[in-house]
Amino acid sequence: MHHRAARVKSVFRPRRSRNPGAPAASSIVSPVSFHRGPPWTPGKAKKGVAVVTESELHRDLRRAVRELCGRYPNEYWRRLDEVRGYPEEFVRAMTKASFLSALIPEEYGGLGFGVTEASIILEEVNRSGGNAGACHAQMYTMGTLLRHGSEAQKREYLPTIASGELRLQAFGVTEPDAGTDTTKIKTTAVRHGDRYVVNGQKVFISRVPHSDLMILLARTTPRDQVARRSDGLSVLLVDLRDAVGHGLEVRPIRAMMNHDTNALFFDNLEVPAGNLIGEEGRGFRYILDGMNAERILIAAECIGDGDWFIDRSTGYAKERVIFDRPIGQNQGVQFPIAQAYIHLRSADLMRFKAAEMFDAAEPCGAEANMAKLLAADASWEAANVAVQTHGGYGFASEYDVERKFRETRLYQVAPISTNLILSYVGEHVLGLPRSF
Numbered sequence: 001m002h003h004r005a006a007r008v009k010s011v012f013r014p015r016r017s018r019n020p021g022a023p024a025a026s027s028i029v030s031p032v033s034f035h036r037g038p039p040w041t042p043g044k045a046k047k048g049v050a051v052v053t054e055s056e057l058h059r060d061l062r063r064a065v066r067e068l069c070g071r072y073p074n075e076y077w078r079r080l081d082e083v084r085g086y087p088e089e090f091v092r093a094m095t096k097a098s099f100l101s102a103l104i105p106e107e108y109g110g111l112g113f114g115v116t117e118a119s120i121i122l123e124e125v126n127r128s129g130g131n132a133g134a135c136h137a138q139m140y141t142m143g144t145l146l147r148h149g150s151e152a153q154k155r156e157y158l159p160t161i162a163s164g165e166l167r168l169q170a171f172g173v174t175e176p177d178a179g180t181d182t183t184k185i186k187t188t189a190v191r192h193g194d195r196y197v198v199n200g201q202k203v204f205i206s207r208v209p210h211s212d213l214m215i216l217l218a219r220t221t222p223r224d225q226v227a228r229r230s231d232g233l234s235v236l237l238v239d240l241r242d243a244v245g246h247g248l249e250v251r252p253i254r255a256m257m258n259h260d261t262n263a264l265f266f267d268n269l270e271v272p273a274g275n276l277i278g279e280e281g282r283g284f285r286y287i288l289d290g291m292n293a294e295r296i297l298i299a300a301e302c303i304g305d306g307d308w309f310i311d312r313s314t315g316y317a318k319e320r321v322i323f324d325r326p327i328g329q330n331q332g333v334q335f336p337i338a339q340a341y342i343h344l345r346s347a348d349l350m351r352f353k354a355a356e357m358f359d360a361a362e363p364c365g366a367e368a369n370m371a372k373l374l375a376a377d378a379s380w381e382a383a384n385v386a387v388q389t390h391g392g393y394g395f396a397s398e399y400d401v402e403r404k405f406r407e408t409r410l411y412q413v414a415p416i417s418t419n420l421i422l423s424y425v426g427e428h429v430l431g432l433p434r435s436f
Contacts, residue, residue: 058120065121068097069128074400077130081258081403086210091135092164094125100135101162103142103293108154109162114359115293119300119351126304129400131407133259136301137169137207140294141215144235148278148286153237157213169207170214170240172264173287176203180420182217182284183229187266189218189236191280196220196236196271198247202264204414208250210260214238216271217287220280235283237275246270257406292354292364294415295372299351302375305408306344309382312401313337313389333389340382347374366429373421376411383408 072090080087094100102118104110111117118139125132138161145154145168160166178184187200198218208214214237221232244250247269253261278286314337317328327333354367383405387394394401412418426432 058117061117061120062124064097065099065124066128068093068099069125069130072128072130074129078397078400078403082397084254084258084260086207086260087131087134088210090130091210094135095164098162100138100164103139103146104158104162105146108158110158114355115296116352116355116359118293119297119355122297123300123304126301127307128304129308129404131258132301132304133407133410134207135169136297137171137211138167140290140297141168141171143290143293144215144277144286145237147289148235149237150277153275153277157237161213166212167210168213168215169211170205171290172202172205172214172216172238174204175201176263180416182287183223183233185217185219185233187216187218189216189220189234189271191220191273194273196273196276198236198238198266198269198271200266202266204253204261205264206259206261208240208260208262208264209252212239212241214240214243215277215290217283220283226281230284232281233283233287234280235277235286236271237277238269238271239275243269243271257403257410259407259410288365291415292358292368295368296351296354296358296364298411298415299347299354299368299371299375302372302379302408302411303344303348303351305404306340306347306375306379306382308404309379309386309401309408310337310341310344312399313340313382313386316393317389327389336385337389340378340385343374343381344378347371347378350374366425369416369421369424372411372416373418376408376418379408380412 071093072087076090077087079085091100098111099121101110102113102121103115104112106112122132122136122139145157149157157166157168161168173182173185175185175187177186185200187198187202189196189198196218198216200218202216205214216236216238217233218236219232220234223229223232226232238248240248247267249265249267251263251265253263255261277283314328317333317337318326320327328337350367350371354364354371357364357367383401386401387405390399390401393399394405397403423435427434
């Protein structure tokens, strides 16, 4: 990174309310100046061991995010979880502080950060007790638009996304009959003059009611007419403000956690041909760019969850006295917490390795997938330890453990199953025969 000053700008502008009558966001972090130094700097050596410390940029970034998140305590997230509400005020605050535009280049009004910094932002949200899943898509969808969108598309959309006038929070890929086998999706986009006509269905597409735009993957050439099964897929940028009710139906899916996910039904939805991202038929490759970033960012959220669980477990184990001694004095309580912490720190190292490679534009598919698997496993282990440490109180909503337990369980399955990661590593890293 270059040594230069970067400033987190308050770029929020008034936008149409998604909840008429709702108060404006009042808890906004103040603009903070960040100094860009190397992401990691060597510290003093001790007994022949090199010590690595975070850069000033990363420390300042963590402090700023923690300050904002501190204004949205556990009670805020608990109330939303009870009614399956969307954290509108929190998302507006994150937007105004420019955190959600971290990956947008400065020339388009963003912070111009890398995936490393973006991952720190999301990690800190989850470590604070919040749920970054409400807004994380705006970060990982950036890869598709930034790397493959035309200059005209970037100039039209990125400044207004950075300012908060538009939200890009929806990513339409998964289908009921395809799942992770993306090349078998059946949603079609057929070109008719200056428009594409879209028909089909998507499922588990999150945040659609709270997004203005959606990245959509559809088949533009039938599968039996392409040389490779990954050919013939294209990416369209769908304006949800025009689409809903005019060829797009959105049906909410109630889930075990507050994640606002939906089923989408396309019936002759018309999308301007100018909203095609990149070349027709090459969309699968474009989506993969976003998927590596997605895995790294989700890994960071899992790290944040894991640290939250460890903090809660250690705090409770020190304070809870049974048989005239803190329960944390018992090895049966202490050792599982320590082991979960060790696994979490190991996963964290892989997260930063993958992010470093992504930011250097190096191939990082294996590292991104391994980071996601290790972090998801570590956070799930820490979640189970937290419930066990708290005993019956771990199931009480007022302690928030059960809420975070449900939230972090998602990442054993989404955005990619841990089994699919194992098969990827087995085949593409170790050279073993394809298992399916």
